[in-house]
Amino acid sequence: MSEERVLSPDIQFIKELRAVGGETVKKCYQCATCGVVCPMAGDERPFPRKEMIMGQLGLKDQLIVDPDIWYCHNCNDCSKYCPRGARPGDVLGALRAKSIQEFAIPKFMGQIVTNPKMTIVALAIPLVIFLVLLGLTGHLRIPEGEIVYSKFFPIPYIEILFMSLVGLAGIAYIVSLKRFWDGITAANGKNYIKRFDDALLETILEFLPHRKFTKCETNADRKNAHFLVFYGFVGLFITTLWITFYYYVFKIHSPIALSDPMKWFANISALSLLVGILMVISNRAKDKGVNSKTSSFDMTFIVIVLLLAITGILTELIRLMGIAGLAYPMYLIHLTFVFYTIVYFPYSKLAHMGYRALAITYAKMTGRDIE
């Protein structure tokens, strides 16, 4: 290398990276096994070896705009073959968390949600909001008679609260993604061979059947797990629209009969989410070193989704059993996890959706994508 470059290590960044799941980064001794066994890394400037040394050096500015960290699908072949237990797959996951945290606005939200130590605070916020809202409106008690959740937490309250916050989150997400896009394109050049919209469409069509994920040969279960979780969420999103449609258009109010097609659809989606997330957990448990990662960004979200699915299913089951004293509190807990999942999505693991889509779109536009 003839050109002279001054490296500016960011020691704080190294500490933060290690705190969100990249604690093994310093174990790497640059043997370069990882890039060879990685099914996603191409021949030119392969990853994740270079990210590992950049991480050790604390080169935050380069790393957060490195699109390569988003090509990684966490197959963890690299971690399996890593001779030093440096777990490049985990480190790249942590780098993605740091990238989300860096670009997400408002910044304090990113810091609350990406930092596993702040999870309690993140969960307490909606719970406090709910309790205050219900207390002020005189709903903070177990209603009499048949269990109907809207007697406890009226639908319009939920609609207004969630819609306004999700709207704000959506705006914040779009701005964050724009900042991310500007970052990676400024840092990595704009020699495009494809248009943005063509590349994005290609990315989405490739994603729907999880085609890239299929390359994770040694860890094929991961694809199925992600598939179920993703389509579980999609199904539940459709359910939400469906139920809103029933409520306002047909004036059909919850609880909706178990025989209703919407209920079928909703229950299948919920089960898909539950089975998918349990598979995610079992895949990670099979993977060595799971103990060292329980504090990580990914693990936090996995636990949240698991609790989201379990509390959702319990909310329905307890209602059917008619135990009002348990049903309403369970509903409140479930809403807390719903809040976490949808209001925090620009800052949580879910945010990876947009970041990864843009990074792969960028790869396609610059001809770096490998088929």
Added chain:
Amino acid sequence: MAIAPDKTVLVIGGGISGITAALETAEAGTKAVIVERNPYLGGRVAQLYRYFPKLCPPYCGLELNFRRIKENPSISYYTMAEVEDISGSAGDFTVRVRQKARYVNEKCTACGACVEACPVERPNDFNFGMDTTKAIYLPHDLAFPMRYVVDSNHCKGKSCGKCVEACKYGAIDLDMQDKTVEIKAGAIVYATGWNPYDATRMDNLSFGRVKNVITNMMMERLSAQNGPTGGKIIRPSDGKEVQNIAFVQCAGSRDENHLNYCSAICCMASMKQATYIREKNPDSRVTIFYIDLRTPGKYEDFYRKVQADENIRFVKGKVAKIEEDPETGNVLVTAEDVANLKKITEEFEMVVLATGMEPQARSQGLPGNVNTEENGFIMADGLPSGIFATGVATRPLDVNTSNQDATAKAIKCLQTLVGGR
């Protein structure tokens, strides 16, 4: 203080470390007994073609040692023998040794008539299975003791008996039994050495699946005049003279999934082997894939010498994938060329895996009650008084350092015998 002439040092293992420990103590006036598992002395060194860095033949030094053994009545040795039990304490150990039947007695003149008569073949473990011997065989051309041996796992026994008829000297006794002897010793030395790490365990390096992938110890045998090819470096699949070869460093070493330590010798060994092929096949090209090259101290000079050869190329990046081109039998090697930030796949006629040293305790266990650290190396701290360990049994070492270590441990034995400690 003089050493009582009946004091004995028992050495477990007859490789270079064990031989040195036994010779140094015996030449200081004790008795020394070597217990060796193989049918010959010399251990791993006997399989080497050249030493680094001088590139002299190891057998030269071994023969000098064998002469010292033959000329010294204070040294005795058991081959095909293993220690079964150790009891007693410093100054007064009792060691039970089980010696397997060799089926060939001291009358053997190594004439070889038995081999011609023998109808059964066995894979030759001395050459890592790259050729075969008969069921009665000489371990290798310069074996010490120079005496044939019968592999009882393959010999058909007395129902065949053709070798017995062929032997004019009455040296073959197929009725020979294993025997157990008890040896009194004042001090004991573990010189149990190492085995090459099982290369099939690195699934991505394809040893055993891709024919033209061999190990560094196999490369020593391929290069040796008394090896399976008479010293010609030709590849296993088709016997073609190898002109384009790659060495894969750290094949299992420095890897927590395999050997969680640097084996210390493989960098020098691969560079040494690069000189073998450059000398034997003058147009050959060599590529050495490495993580970092470890040539400490004066070995750096050897590295410079090898580096100066234009046909030897060094690529920084560990090989993590090896495949076969089924058409040509060539080997496709993939690594990240770290200096150029590129994932490269290159084709070679043969690939040598620089496999590391696995201590005997880890591969097959050790007799007696010795503590080893997590990798199977014997720790000096955990040894009872009067028991010592030397050579690769204690840590990965080259021959030179093993000899220095063995001499140091010989002094420890003498101190024990003098003080009765």
